[in-house]
Amino acid sequence: MNSKKNYLLHTFNFDNNEKILKGENVYLFTNKKKYIDSTSGLTGTSILGWSNPTINKAILSQLNKISHIDYKYFVDENRELAAKKILSNSNHKLDKLFFVGGSGGEACEASMKLSYQYHCSIGKPNKKWFISRKQSYHGSSSDAIAVGDRPNLNLYKPFFPKFRAKINEHNIFRSKKKGETTKEYEKRSVKELENKILEIGPEKVSGFVGETIMGGLVGDVPPTPNYWKGISKVCKRYKIHLIIDEVWCGTGTSGKMFCIDWDNVKPDFIFMGKTLAAGYMPVSAIATNSEIEEKIKRKYDAIQFSTTHQGHSLGVAACLAVQNIINNKSFLEKVIKNGNYLRQTLKNELNNSDFFFNVRGRGLRNSLEYKCRNKHLFGIALTEKAKKKFNLLISAKWHRVCFSNAININRKELDEILEKFIKTFKLVSSNWSTKNINKIKHRSFY
Ligand SMILES: Cc1ncc(COP(=O)(O)O)c(C=O)c1O
Structure with a gap:
């Protein structure tokens, strides 16, 4: 048998050999890095983080x-x-x-x-x-x-x-x-x-x-x-x-x-x-x-x-x-409070950027919309920069970044996500020009 043959049919063309080892709260540990995740498992699912003892x-x-x-x-x-x-x-x-x-x-x-x-x-x-x-x-x-x-x-x-x-x-x-x-x-x-x-x-x-x-x-x-x-x-x-x-x-x-x-x-x-x-x-x-x-x-x-x-x-x-x-009042009030805080912080920090369109949502389901040429590629550049430089997982594509982080997130973890994202956004937008586009590996998104 050819040991190099892969038997798994992936949804996307897949060239990543990074393996997940474990998850703890909003953190994911792989064989290479520790990430903080703003996406709840990339599709907004793990709303109470990982390894929740209860x-x-x-x-x-x-x-x-x-x-x-x-x-x-x-x-x-x-x-x-x-x-x-x-x-x-x-x-x-x-x-x-x-x-x-x-x-x-x-x-x-x-x-x-x-x-x-x-x-x-x-x-x-x-x-x-x-x-x-x-x-x-x-x-x-x-x-x-x-x-x-x-x-x-x-x-x-x-x-x-x-x-x-x-x-x-x-x-x-x-x-x-x-x-x-x-x-x-x-x-x-x-x-x-x-x-x-x-x-x-x-x-x-x-x-x-x-x-x-x-x-x-x-x-x-x-x-x-x-x-x-x-x-x-x-x-x-x-x-x-x-x-x-x-x-x-x-x-x-x-x-x-x-x-x-x-x-x-x-x-x-x-x-x-x-x-x-x-x-x-x-x-x-x-x-x-x-x-x-x-x-x-x-x-x-x-x-x-x-x-x-x-x-x-x-x-x-x-x-x-x-x-x-x-399912209790104080938990839900905290979700609203953290959501308001997230939107306000992003607005305060990025409102002056030419690339910022708006941030909107309810509770802890929020998106930031950006405006620039080649928005989809800008999103991919954000995703890659956040992951490589700041060990932050975000979901940025098309015209928006969705923030769908775990809803039991504490303020320290939320601040870590915000700080890393804001740095990523400033960095990518300060260098954004059409000549960068060729350098971005074009992955096919939906
Ligand atoms: C609003 C909405 N409806 C339905 C679905 C479909 O759910 P599933 O992928 O579990 O079939 C999704 C999945 O992302 C969704 O976001």
């Missing part, structure tokens, strides 16, 4: 009882406890939690299926359209891609289901017209949904799918103050489900248990994923309400789809441990 203990204790079985026939008490805890401290008052599987994409599709099954159960099978927004990301299974809008995934268009439509992103920084007030922009944004519903026909539309804050693709753009209230009213007017994606911005990361609680609306579904078990296990779930369950069960007896690892015992044990840590 979560580790909960998983090990569950493992010593039973790893997982199909819970359609038996009770795992943790599932009820976790569901209660997740739903107990929210303004929206949704009262049912459905564990889906492992990924956010699955939870997106499951929400759409529940929405459609509900409409079938009340005799409206023609409600098969779903409307979503441009510049969204909801996962990479076929229907999640179809309601999302990631350019590289257009390759899979032939796979897309029928009956899907899009309106524009809701992004005050990009889409508000010159001379338009915030209120006028908000009204226009909401009206766009209403127009699309009327164009398709309200009797044919099942749901509207959207991330509470425009997340990873756009870079943590919060909605205007009454946007979701307006959208919710339109959905109610035409009996269309409001389906909210909190895979990125849920689980206390915004400083409230559910990010949509900042907006004071009651959606019909909120789906969650990556952060639910803080990256210790893959878990995804949907919050919804009893009326939806009752109608579905009366007509069909059961929800007509499931997955093998739905409500996985180890995942749910981790999920409950996460809730026990984050």
Whole structure:
């Protein structure tokens, strides 16, 4: 056998031989270096850092009882406890939690299926359209891609289901017209949904799918103050489900248990994923309400789809441990405080830079947008400089740097990230010219 042959099929072309040895809080240790991580595991997952003793203990204790079985026939008490805890401290008052599987994409599709099954159960099978927004990301299974809008995934268009439509992103920084007030922009944004519903026909539309804050693709753009209230009213007017994606911005990361609680609306579904078990296990779930369950069960007896690892015992044990840590007032207040501090510090230090556009977000989901020529390459240069010179991991690409650090981060660790990032930003922008571009190793990003 050729010992040089690699058997692993990587997502990207991969030429890094650096091995992860361990993680501790917000630090990662490899065979070469110790890094501080501002990304929670590069995709915003490890929101309580690594080696958290409470979560580790909960998983090990569950493992010593039973790893997982199909819970359609038996009770795992943790599932009820976790569901209660997740739903107990929210303004929206949704009262049912459905564990889906492992990924956010699955939870997106499951929400759409529940929405459609509900409409079938009340005799409206023609409600098969779903409307979503441009510049969204909801996962990479076929229907999640179809309601999302990631350019590289257009390759899979032939796979897309029928009956899907899009309106524009809701992004005050990009889409508000010159001379338009915030209120006028908000009204226009909401009206766009209403127009699309009327164009398709309200009797044919099942749901509207959207991330509470425009997340990873756009870079943590919060909605205007009454946007979701307006959208919710339109959905109610035409009996269309409001389906909210909190895979990125849920689980206390915004400083409230559910990010949509900042907006004071009651959606019909909120789906969650990556952060639910803080990256210790893959878990995804949907919050919804009893009326939806009752109608579905009366007509069909059961929800007509499931997955093998739905409500996985180890995942749910981790999920409950996460809730026990984050689901309290003082923890969440600290998330808000640290988020305000992060945005203010970046603004104070970088506002005068020609490369700084703005910094925005909620709680500890934040992005800094930069402005320059060849923004994507500028982002890659930031990422590389931060990693090589300052042992700092950041997620900078396209037009933004996402700060999605662990939400239990202490002030000293946060200061370390900020100080290193600010130095990186100043250094890269002071040398930025088109002649640098050829020196940047061009890695293919999404
Ligand atoms: C907002 C949002 N929705 C859905 C997903 C998909 O989650 P998963 O990758 O677990 O399928 C993601 C993943 O990044 C996300 O950010």
